[in-house]
Amino acid sequence: MNVLDLARAEIRALTPYSSARMEASGGQVLLNANESPWSPAEGAGEGLNRYPDPQPAALLRQLAALYDVAPEQVLVGRGSDEAIDLLVRAFCRAGEDAILISPPTFGMYAVAASIQGAAVLQAPLTDDFGLDADALLAAVTPAVKLVFVCTPNNPSGDCVPLAMLDRLATALRGRALLVVDEAYLEFAGSASASTLLAAHDHVAVLRTLSKAYALAGARVGVLLAAASVIGLLRRILAPYPLPAGSVASALAATSPDAVATAHERIGLLCVERERLRAALARLEDVVAILPSAANFLCVRWRDAAPVYAGLLRAGIVVRDVSRYRGLAGCLRISVGTPEENRALLDALARRQESTA
């Protein structure tokens, strides 16, 4: 069975929109896209009168090298959020198909499915926030077209071993696409599920420049998958998904020098994460700190609400994740600069003294 047999038949049959920039490239006198012939007003961005390349070849090549895949296996979009949405729209028929997730996990999988009218089936993480591969596979019904696995998982933080992902991929062949979200993988330092692509055309890997490459504001997300899956998604991709400025930022942020800087910062961040973990563990109000290989810690408090409010009064914003399944009393804290982390710990120490 071909992975495209899992996709919606109407998307496979669709005649995609053909943009002016796709149909013709090169030339000096561009009269094919109804653009303004003049650059916008001074200061608004020289050259932005032209539509951008939908999938710039130079960026695809650079990202393919970064993630160690072929350029045909790369799709770039507006954050990995867009790739999640494209997958759901291409593979799930409204009112018929489903996705499968392991809560507590990143919220956009379920939101994208609900927008599409696809059901959301669940196989919760274990009590210690590991993926339950047996429960996940047992929950796969014929309606399930996409199985989302997030590693390291947001908001809990732990990784799924590559051997478990391999086992899932093998078991899901011909049944569903395994989507591995590696938004935080750089902080874990472990091998990517993209290594499974050679043997499995029904594996898709989500990467992003928003975290380790510090480019959240540019909105650049990457999907790594079989060339056939990338081709399918390009059919439903918006005509010009990548603003020119974001493409330039993505090229600069993933140049060899920039990658070296990113790696230095990842190293520093991981040291800070462990320092923060040790300091938080000494606080009386902290009940548990979940295992995390990401750039955040999920911390369970005796009473989270006053901690959240107290931090806010000190100008420090953390994420209240207590509404997530199994995370009652938990706040998710992103690891900041050493100064920011010190400010957090100082505020928590002051709070502990005042309530003692």
Ligand code: PMP
């Ligand atoms: N996946 C996970 C697990 C995330 O936590 C996030 C952002 N918080 C995303 C995907 C989306 O990231 P982006 O759209 O910025 O690439």
